[in-house]
Amino acid sequence: MREFKERIYNFCAGPAMLPTEVMKKASDEFLNYQGSGMSIMEVSHRGAIFEQVLDDSLNLLRELLSIPEDYEILFLSGGATLHFSAIPLNILKEGETADYAVTGLFAKKSFEEAQRFNPVKKIYDGSSHIFTEIPKLKDSDIHDDAVYLHITSNNTIYGCRYVEFPAVTKAPLIADMTSEILSRKIDVRRFAMIYAGAQKNIGPSGLSTVIIRKDLLGRSGRTIPMMLDYAVTAKNKSMYNTPPTYSIYIAKLIFEWIKSKGGVSTFEKLNEEKAKILYDFLDSSSLYVAPVKKADRSLMNVVFTLKDRSLEPKLLSQAEDAGLHGLEGHRTVGGFRASIYNSMPKEGIVALVEFLKEFEKKV
Numbered sequence: 453m454r455e456f457k458e459r460i461y462n463f464c465a466g467p468a469m470l471p472t473e474v475m476k477k478a479s480d481e482f483l484n485y486q487g488s489g490m491s492i493m494e495v496s497h498r499g500a501i502f503e504q505v506l507d508d509s510l511n512l513l514r515e516l517l518s519i520p521e522d523y524e525i526l527f528l529s530g531g532a533t534l535h536f537s538a539i540p541l542n543i544l545k546e547g548e549t550a551d552y553a554v555t556g557l558f559a560k561k562s563f564e565e566a567q568r569f570n571p572v573k574k575i576y577d578g579s580s581h582i583f584t585e586i587p588k589l590k591d592s593d594i595h596d597d598a599v600y601l602h603i604t605s606n607n608t609i610y611g612c613r614y615v616e617f618p619a620v621t622k623a624p625l626i627a628d629m630t631s632e633i634l635s636r637k638i639d640v641r642r643f644a645m646i647y648a649g650a651q652k653n654i655g656p657s658g659l660s661t662v663i664i665r666k667d668l669l670g671r672s673g674r675t676i677p678m679m680l681d682y683a684v685t686a687k688n689k690s691m692y693n694t695p696p697t698y699s700i701y702i703a704k705l706i707f708e709w710i711k712s713k714g715g716v717s718t719f720e721k722l723n724e725e726k727a728k729i730l731y732d733f734l735d736s737s738s739l740y741v742a743p744v745k746k747a748d749r750s751l752m753n754v755v756f757t758l759k760d761r762s763l764e765p766k767l768l769s770q771a772e773d774a775g776l777h778g779l780e781g782h783r784t785v786g787g788f789r790a791s792i793y794n795s796m797p798k799e800g801i802v803a804l805v806e807f808l809k810e811f812e813k814k815v
């Protein structure tokens with residue numbers, strides 16, 4: 453492993469870099485949380501100190517995304533993948549069906565997992581063009597008996613996203629927003645449920661959050677594991693068992709940080725600017741290729757390859773030496789991917805573009 457004296461720019465898809473300001477604050481409070489003489493990691497989840505952290509986290513998330521009162525916010529352990537199983541089990545009665553749009557690998561996984569429990573249907577599959585674009589789904593694409601339409605709002609691995617969410621009225625939308633939650637403004641009312649694993653835009657891995665319309669809690673009526681049951685989690689204010697307390701604390705710090713910078717709209721603008729700098733450069737170069745259809749490009753995960761693919765290992769190794777970490781594409785696609793979530797400052801993008809320019813000059 454290379455050694456660095458300072459923090460570097462980490463372009464990993466997740467776990468991803470977190471803001472240095474937040475990490476410093478967590479570090480300052482690590483041994484003695486607000487004069488309690490204990491780490492927040494060491495206090496009871498049922499005590500006043502942690503209860504305040506949990507309340508603050510829930511309230512801040514509600515405020516940042518303008519989540520209406522008829523939606524419940526849940527924190528669970530288990531990552532986004534947990535919800536691939538929990539969604540059909542909580543929402544679909546035995547034998548009921550739902551539609552899934554397969555726009556990438558996580559979308560495929562969510563579909564295949566739901567299939568184990570219910571006869572769900574795939575209404576779109578982007579594998580023929582290696583997931584380089586996003587469909588324009590309409591009501592005519594939706595089956596009459598679909599209880600919901602599941603989408604993955606941003607495709608983390610292949611780097612495309614729904615710039616506009618599907619304008620369907622026939623079935624309510626459920627969205628996996630793991631890799632873009634809090635990066636853009638959303639109208640929560642357009643969704644029956646939104647969920648996200650924390651390690652891209654919220655905090656440490658293992659924590660996930662669910663934003664669900666309250667009337668859907670307990671809809672399936674099925675006997676399902678308590679730990680997967682959203683109604684049980686809601687009734688117990690995300691503390692049916694011991695929640696991932698430290699992760700929820702870090703999430704609170706992230707939410708405070710977003711709020712202190714002006715909220716989600718500030719980051720939406722900044723993320724558009726950041727992605728534009730990088731895509732404009734890639735499009736102007738004769739060495740780099742950004743394969744995703746322009747109109748559907750992700751602002752969070754910028755995927756690119758080299759025209760001469762034999763140069764890719766060299767680029768990767770030089771980038772690592774320059775403190776630009778984690779640029780390798782997903783193991784299933786190769787090439788490169790710069791994950792540029794909220795925590796990646798504009799300076800990181802500028803440094804990356806400078807590096808790519810220099811590399812192009814040299815080869």
Ligand SMILES: *Cc1c(COP(=O)(O)O)cnc(C)c1O
Nearest residue numbers: 531532533558608628630631649
């Ligand atoms: C990372 C990711 C997941 C998987 O999250 P886990 O926390 O590992 O379960 C699921 N969906 C999307 C869109 C992701 O980006």
